[in-house]
Amino acid sequence: MRIHVRKALCGVLACGMLAGLLPVAAGAASTPFYDVAGTAWYASAVNYVYSTKLMSGVEDKAFGPNIEATRGQIVTILYRLAGQPAVSGKAPFTDVSASSYYNSAVAWANAMGIVSGVGNGKFQPAGAITREQMAAIFYRYASYKKYNVSKTTNLSSFDDQWQISSYARTAVAWAVGSGLMNGTDAKNVSPHTLTSRAVLATSLMRFCNLYNVKVPDVTAGAATTVVAAVPTTTTITEQSVPTAAAPAAVTTPAVTTTPAATTTPASGQTVSTTTLDGSTIQTPKYTFQWPVQGRVSSAYGSRFIFGSTSFHRGIDIPAPLGTGIHAGQGGTVSFSGEQGSYGNLVIIDHGNGFQSYYAHNSQLLVSKGDVVQKNQIIAACGATGRATGNHCHFEVHYKGQVVDPMTYLPATNNAPANTIVAVLEEEALPVMTQEMLVLASIY
Numbered sequence: 084m085r086i087h088v089r090k091a092l093c094g095v096l097a098c099g100m101l102a103g104l105l106p107v108a109a110g111a112a113s114t115p116f117y118d119v120a121g122t123a124w125y126a127s128a129v130n131y132v133y134s135t136k137l138m139s140g141v142e143d144k145a146f147g148p149n150i151e152a153t154r155g156q157i158v159t160i161l162y163r164l165a166g167q168p169a170v171s172g173k174a175p176f177t178d179v180s181a182s183s184y185y186n187s188a189v190a191w192a193n194a195m196g197i198v199s200g201v202g203n204g205k206f207q208p209a210g211a212i213t214r215e216q217m218a219a220i221f222y223r224y225a226s227y228k229k230y231n232v233s234k235t236t237n238l239s240s241f242d243d244q245w246q247i248s249s250y251a252r253t254a255v256a257w258a259v260g261s262g263l264m265n266g267t268d269a270k271n272v273s274p275h276t277l278t279s280r281a282v283l284a285t286s287l288m289r290f291c292n293l294y295n296v297k298v299p300d301v302t303a304g305a306a307t308t309v310v311a312a313v314p315t316t317t318t319i320t321e322q323s324v325p326t327a328a329a330p331a332a333v334t335t336p337a338v339t340t341t342p343a344a345t346t347t348p349a350s351g352q353t354v355s356t357t358t359l360d361g362s363t364i365q366t367p368k369y370t371f372q373w374p375v376q377g378r379v380s381s382a383y384g385s386r387f388i389f390g391s392t393s394f395h396r397g398i399d400i401p402a403p404l405g406t407g408i409h410a411g412q413g414g415t416v417s418f419s420g421e422q423g424s425y426g427n428l429v430i431i432d433h434g435n436g437f438q439s440y441y442a443h444n445s446q447l448l449v450s451k452g453d454v455v456q457k458n459q460i461i462a463a464c465g466a467t468g469r470a471t472g473n474h475c476h477f478e479v480h481y482k483g484q485v486v487d488p489m490t491y492l493p494a495t496n497n498a499p500a501n502t503i504v505a506v507l508e509e510e511a512l513p514v515m516t517q518e519m520l521v522l523a524s525i526y
């Protein structure tokens with residue numbers, strides 16, 4: 084069995100797609116999300132998963148169609164699809180706390196052999212899933228539900244079929260053969276490409292159509308069947324990660340001793356911006372580089388999120404887990420650590436009254452006191468703190484006041500192409516063993 088290993092990183096998923104079951108406007112034809120156009124190829128799938136409450140937005144009115152789907156999300160979705168059977172006990176992973184919203188989902192999916200951990204007793208709920216992993220997870224879920232999984236396709240029509248991991252070959256052949264998943268083009272099935280939320284929503288809708296699944300009303304309460312959470316020492320445990328797959332070295336930025344290139348604004352050059360209370364103030368003109376490539380999913384200003392209206396102190400730029408976050412300007416790191424809802428936060432003091440904040444990182448690559456250059460990678464993107472998906476929350480402060488970052492950013496995102504500087508171990512899922520099938524059948 085091939086084991087694909089990427090690098091270990093990242094703290095706990097401190098957020099998620101939890102709550103977010105927003106009410107559906109009756110008879111709404113278009114989607115409730117500003118980032119899903121009615122004409123998008125995935126619009127009907129997004130409407131389907133949203134109206135059946137299988138998936139919700141990642142934030143505010145954003146669905147995040149191009150954001151990668153996470154392990155925590157797919158498990159939560161399948162658990163909803165299964166009617167949320169009651170689970171006794173805690174999921175047997177050190178990074179899944181008993182109080183986390185996905186504890187029951189993970190415990191159930193693990194007990195049923197639908198997913199397993201990534202090794203070292205971890206589940207990595209914020210980890211991204213590849214296309215072959217999604218196929219394997221759906222395949223196991225279908226097997227657990229005793230659906231007919233005999234329809235397959237001949238994978239030899241794909242030039243890259245040799246890249247499919249042995250554990251996932253049957254599942255991919257079934258997923259393509261059943262129309263749940265298409266090739267990424269006529270010649271490729273791209274097994275190791277990460278799954279976007281749009282693709283996940285589409286596959287989910289096709290899965291439900293294929294097997295005529297009636298999505299249970301999850302608000303009606305959990306089913307009464309109790310599934311015991313199983314410890315990782317059963318046959319469902321992971322392959323251990325081979326020594327060759329030891330976590331790769333974290334890219335540690337060189338600490339430079341040269342002074343940061345702070346641009347002192349020329350006197351008389353000012354711009355007007357908006358403060359937290361909505362008033363307009365003048366500040367010196369100053370320009371940051373964008374910290375990461377991506378579109379702004381949530382703007383600065385008041386917004387409705389987590390059930391109430393609040394003021395968003397910065398902008399959000401979604402990017403894949405582990406993507407390098409760049410310093411917007413040179414300066415001195417005045418904070419690098421965990422800070423409440425910011426999660427793993429870096430603050431750079433630019434020495435001219437301006438400070439920039441980079442929040443929700445999975446990993447911090449600079450320390451307090453480091454002098455950093457503009458464009459230097461200072462952290463890896465993540466979803467720590469109060470976040471609903473991997474993104475960079477970017478804030479600008481001027482003399483202690485929060486100001487609109489867009490005032491200080493070029494109109495066009497000028498961050499370098501995204502690079503992954505820290506990634507997760509990939510899971511090599513086991514094939515269904517006889518024990519797992521027996522376990523599934525007694526459920």
Ligand SMILES: [Zn+2]
Pocket residue numbers: 381395397398399475476477
């Ligand atoms: Zn934010």
